[in-house]
Amino acid sequence: MQPVKLLVVEDMPTEAEIAIRQLESSGFSCSWKRVDSEAALRRGLEESRPDLVLSDFTLPGFDGISALEIVREVAPDIPFIFLSGTIGEERAIDALQRGAHDYVLKTNLARLVPAVRRALSDATSRRARHSLEQQLRDIVVTSQDWIWEHDRDGKFTFCSDSVRHILGYAPEDILGTRASQYVHSEDLAALDFALHTLGRHQGTATDLEVRWPHCKG
Numbered sequence: 713m714q715p716v717k718l719l720v721v722e723d724m725p726t727e728a729e730i731a732i733r734q735l736e737s738s739g740f741s742c743s744w745k746r747v748d749s750e751a752a753l754r755r756g757l758e759e760s761r762p763d764l765v766l767s768d769f770t771l772p773g774f775d776g777i778s779a780l781e782i783v784r785e786v787a788p789d790i791p792f793i794f795l796s797g798t799i800g801e802e803r804a805i806d807a808l809q810r811g812a813h814d815y816v817l818k819t820n821l822a823r824l825v826p827a828v829r830r831a832l833s834d835a836t837s838r839r840a841r842h843s844l845e846q847q848l849r850d851i852v853v854t855s856q857d858w859i860w861e862h863d864r865d866g867k868f869t870f871c872s873d874s875v876r877h878i879l880g881y882a883p884e885d886i887l888g889t890r891a892s893q894y895v896h897s898e899d900l901a902a903l904d905f906a907l908h909t910l911g912r913h914q915g916t917a918t919d920l921e922v923r924w925p926h927c928k929g
Contacts, residue, residue, distance in 0.1 A: 713741035716832065719756045721767035721779045722795075723748040731766060731795055731824060738825040749774055750782060757786045764831055769796035769803070777807065784811045789838065791831035795824065866890045866907060880927035896923035 716735070722728040728746045735742055745760060747753045748771055756762070765783050769776035776794055783792050794807055794815035804815045813834065814827040852859050858878045861870040871886040879894065886894075895903050899922035906917040 714739055715741045715743070716764065716828070717760060717762045718742055718744035719753070719760065719762040719765045720744055720746045721748065721753060721765065721771070721774075721776070722746055723768065723771045723774075727768070727818065728766075730818075731821070734821045734824050735828060740825075740828070748772075750778065753779055753782055754786060757783065757790075761787070762790060763835070764828060765790055765792045766795045767792065769794055769799045769807075777810065780807065780810055780812055789835065789842075791835050793824075793827055793831055860886070860891075862891055864907070864910075866892055878926075879924055894924055896925055899923050 718732070718735075720728045720731065722731075725746060728744075732742050732744055745756055745762075747756050765779070767776045767779045776796065776799075780792055780794075783790055788811075791813040792811065793813055794804070795818060796815065797818040799807070799815055799817070807815060813831045816823045816827050852872045855872065856874060857872075858874045859870075859872040860868060860875070862868045867888055867890055868886050871883040873883055875881050875883055875886060881894075892900055892903060902920060903922050906920045910917060
């Protein structure tokens with residue numbers, strides 16, 4: 713059984729129970745809570761930190777789009793799926809553009825399980841990617857080496873803070889400018905050759921040695 717913690721935005725208890733039974737019959741072990749107001753939704757997000765939010769589109773005094781906006785505000789990493797019998801094509805497209813992961817009609821509950829599996833899988837991949845990105849950021853921040861990146865026009869798109877003690881420039885002064893502005897004039901040909909020999913799938917120049925004069929000369 714795959715454990716999953718759900719927050720269900722639904723004003724009809726029986727509708728929520730039907731959705732949960734559909735998931736449990738397909739191998740999910742559900743820990744869930746039903747809410748039907750903005751205050752309860754915010755409280756549920758803060759207290760239980762669900763893996764996924766299932767929401768009806770139309771509720772008395774509350775609506776699915778508002779629920780979606782709250783989830784995106786409070787916990788943007790939690791996937792959000794609309795489960796409704798009233799959502800039309802235009803509203804469904806609008807919901808997806810606003811950040812909903814998917815929508816499932818209550819008349820077609822067979823789509824619920826694959827939609828939930830896909831949303832949970834995507835969320836896991838996204839967390840892993842964010843974790844890797846954070847590790848890379850930590851490496852860049854703590855490295856004594858100057859780490860930089862530029863586009864194929866030769867303009868810097870990234871510059872680590874180490875450039876301050878290596879060349880004396882602030883990173884924000886470097887970004888958007890061309891590498892050729894800072895390389896020693898006698899080494900410009902080597903830099904130009906390295907840039908123009910990069911292949912479509914090769915993003916790093918190797919065996920390149922150039923001199924970078926300090927800002928004070």
